[in-house]
Amino acid sequence: MxxxxxxxxxxxxxxxxxxxxxxxxxxxxxxxxxxxxxxxxxxxxxxxxxxxxxxxxxxxxxxxxxxxxxxxxxxxxxxxxxxxxxxxxxxxxxxxxxxxxxxxxxxxxxxxxxxxxxxxxxxxxxxxxxxxxTVCQYGNAPALDKKSLYCSIHFVIGFSKTCYRSLVDIEVGDVLLISNNLAYA
Known part of the structure; x- marks a missing residue:
């Protein structure tokens, strides 16, 4: 979770x-x-x-x-x-x-x-x-290591399911809404 x-x-x-x-x-x-x-x-x-x-x-x-x-x-x-x-x-x-x-x-x-x-x-x-x-430089921000994620993640945007490719495209400044299916049971 x-x-x-x-x-x-x-x-x-x-x-x-x-x-x-x-x-x-x-x-x-x-x-x-x-x-x-x-x-x-x-x-x-x-x-x-x-x-x-x-x-x-x-x-x-x-x-x-x-x-x-x-x-x-x-x-x-x-x-x-x-x-x-x-x-x-x-x-x-x-x-x-x-x-x-x-x-x-x-x-x-x-x-x-x-x-x-x-x-x-x-x-x-x-x-x-x-x-x-309120203005910040993100030139030194560490890159997201996608391979370090150790659990499977299911992405849903609106009602459309997305794939692993969406994880590759994540950049600094993106907003991710993550939910747990067990929370809706």
């Missing part, structure tokens, strides 16, 4: 992306940020990823003159506007983090308390603390 489990797509892509980056030698960690700071929420316009950056790390990227003005409250608002209006304000080299435009929220001053650990990745310019990644 096969057991089925529900897989949350967002959690799966988040964890897979973290593992891929870690295996590729990126400066990445799964952490809970336990320090007080000024955080700027940023996200890809369509929502494919979102996260936080430390406001202090943003100032030098935009202008070295702004780094000295970082303590002025008006500068926080201007930084957010500058990031939102620029076509490519951050150099994010990972394909999972591509963006056309960034959405930037209001500065949060304090300790972040997310529901789950965040992916902290060094982008080459700053640390990006990701709480959501």
């Amino acid at each position: 096969f057991g089925l489990r529900k897989v949350n797509r967002n959690t799966h892509t988040f964890e897979t992306t973290f593992q891929n980056w870690k295996e590729n030698g990126e400066d990445v960690a799964l952490l809970m940020p336990e320090f007080s700071a000024k955080w700027l929420p940023i996200a890809e316009e369509s929502g494919s990823w979102s996260g936080w950056v430390l406001l202090g790390e943003i100032f030098p990227l935009i202008s070295s003159e702004l780094a000295g003005m970082a303590l002025m409250p008006e500068m926080e608002r201007l930084i957010g506007e500058c990031l939102s209006l620029s076509s490519s304000p951050l150099n994010l080299k990972h394909p999972e983090l591509k963006y056309n435009r960034l959405r930037v929220g209001k500065v949060f001053d304090g300790v972040l308390s997310p529901a789950q650990p965040l992916i902290r990745i060094w982008t080459g310019e700053l640390n990006l603390w990701l709480d959501k990644v």
Whole structure:
């Protein structure tokens, strides 16, 4: 009998992306940020990823003159506007983090308390603390070894019976619905 489990797509892509980056030698960690700071929420316009950056790390990227003005409250608002209006304000080299435009929220001053650990990745310019990644690269995914299946499987799609050939054609991303005839007896 096969057991089925529900897989949350967002959690799966988040964890897979973290593992891929870690295996590729990126400066990445799964952490809970336990320090007080000024955080700027940023996200890809369509929502494919979102996260936080430390406001202090943003100032030098935009202008070295702004780094000295970082303590002025008006500068926080201007930084957010500058990031939102620029076509490519951050150099994010990972394909999972591509963006056309960034959405930037209001500065949060304090300790972040997310529901789950965040992916902290060094982008080459700053640390990006990701709480959501919905696009995942499956280039490193192991191939399905069809010969390692040790029991016979009967496939039914709708009302049509299928053959062993359908098992050969299974690829990453396919959905299999598996049932046990004994469950219907």
